[in-house]
Amino acid sequence: MPRILTIEDDADTAAEIVRALTDRGFEVDRASDGVEGLRLASSGGYDAITLDRMLQGVDGLALASALKDRGVMTPILLISALNDVDERIKGLRAGGDDYLTKPFALGEMLARVEVLLRRSAADAEKLLLRYADVELDLVSHVVRRAGRELRLFPKELKLLEMFMRHSEQVLTRTMIFEGVWGYTFDPGTNLIDVHVRTLRKKLEGPGLVDLIHTARGVGYTLSVQP
């Protein structure tokens, strides 16, 4: 069972984060200040950390870079009230692995934590992706579903690649927009939906099960199970 450390000084926000993570089946510890956070995180044994950017008295960025300096490779989700491209870049540079802006929906937070948990260097280098009956060759850009070759546009390929790299995980619209298009602002709900629908339609076929499912209110997931 993955273990998560939540470093957050606001008791109510912390309680909700902890509850949401616990409900998802994770084991969660909470640190209410930077010192305790640093101590717990350094002791190791965690699979992911959620870290408030602005703790009482301590800068979350300083804490993140202190952890990386100590060789703690646990992925960190920075949660920040500062919503600016510059701040995001600073956060990621300081050692955060992902960046979430307050106020946020818990679904978004959970989806991002799960992606961090499953992230591994080996996966990122794979050039032939397979999930169920879908096969994506990133070198020749050939996509096959149940042996039949599909014609996809470059952005659709990237979208499918993102789904396949994170199969059976929920991807929110902002995560998809960040991952496929590289932009971090809120694209509005419809825009991403249309692209996902187009991809879903191309993956359809007689006798084939739907692979892309809607996670209501949160985003999408690639899975054989509905």
Next chain:
Amino acid sequence: MFNRNVARTTTFRLTGALGGAFALGVLLLLGSVYLETTQYLSNRVDSILQVEMQQLSASTPDKVLRIVREKAVHDPILGLGLFDPAGGYIAGETILTPADMPVDGLPRNFAARRGAPPHRALASRLPWGQILVVQRDASQFLEIRHIIIGAVVWSGVVILIMGALLAFVLSLPSLRRVQAMQAASDAIGAGDLGVRLPVNGSGDELDELAQMVNRMVDEVERLMTQARTVGESVAHELRTPLTRLRATLDHAAQSVDPEDETAALLEKCVVETDGVMARFQALLRIAALEARSRESGIGAASLSDIMEQLAELYEPLAAEREIVLSKAIAPGVAVRADGELMFEAVSNLIDNALKFTPAGGDVFLGLSMTGDGAQVEVRDNGQGIAAAELPLVTRRLFRSQAAVKVPGFGLGLSLVAAVAALHRFPLFIEDAGPGVRVRIVCARPAPATPLRPSRP
């Protein structure tokens, strides 16, 4: 350009005026020296001629004849000529004869002739009827006059040049100060409130003006900081409760039976809260853009790539709404801009255009090079914006009367305006009859000429 600027400075004008007055004085002085000297010299020559004439008139004919023959005068450049009453030559060696002048005893000037230098001469009838011509070589006198004229002209020229040069040199420091002040004012105007006008401590009028402006900027900075701090703390205070509210609603929704009526109500609450959060995020984003130091994030941005990406991004959405998305994107257009923000701004424009254009309509994306710079254009042939509403559309939360049925918060164009303002790119929102045409001209207007107080 620079010289014209120098000529406009107070120092230059003052020094110039003083130099001019001085030069005029010197010219007057030299002029009067010239006049007085030439007057004195010509009087002296005349009196020599007249005295000689008087002395000889008072003499006897024999004595006069002897003196003329022997040329027994003290002045080596004086010449005497004796003529009979009819003007016939008797003795002497004058160049001039009574035929050359009236015999009235008045001195006159005669130009150089027959290889002889210019002369001043007079002719008089002696008491016994003979005519005596007395002449004096005037070349020395003319030479002196020439020297004086030369002195006047050359010293005048030198004084004028020196004055202008001095005025120029004296004006340079004050011009540099004004230029430094102008650079500082431009920086302040561009949003860098940390900059102050240079003060050199001399306490002169420029210094006083600079100090006054600096006090004003201090006050503006204080107020801006205050406003921003209030805004930031309000925003921070609201973020956490909103996050909690959203989380609590999630929690509640999960705790009730999905079939229950309460579940539907909670779902509605979640949707509304998401709406509040999105609006709040958008407002904060615009505020952050407006508070941002102007230059950060600005680099070379390929507008052609951005526009092509946007066309690709919105194509499926347009197709789904049965809108034809056409484009004319010039290749290889790059400008100095924040690429991410330009992408976001134009995506807002396209989003708006698609929202306000009915099925079957057209949305056009354009990128072209115009005389003013690269121009991004998003045009639709939808319902358009009423003329009365055109000036209002970039206001925050403004929603057109005609847009009440279209989902949105009225923040899209505010964000576009904020991004354009950040880059100082002119933004035009126009009636395309039918529809709306929005243009962003991606070039900063040429900076106003330095030292001109008013801007067009």
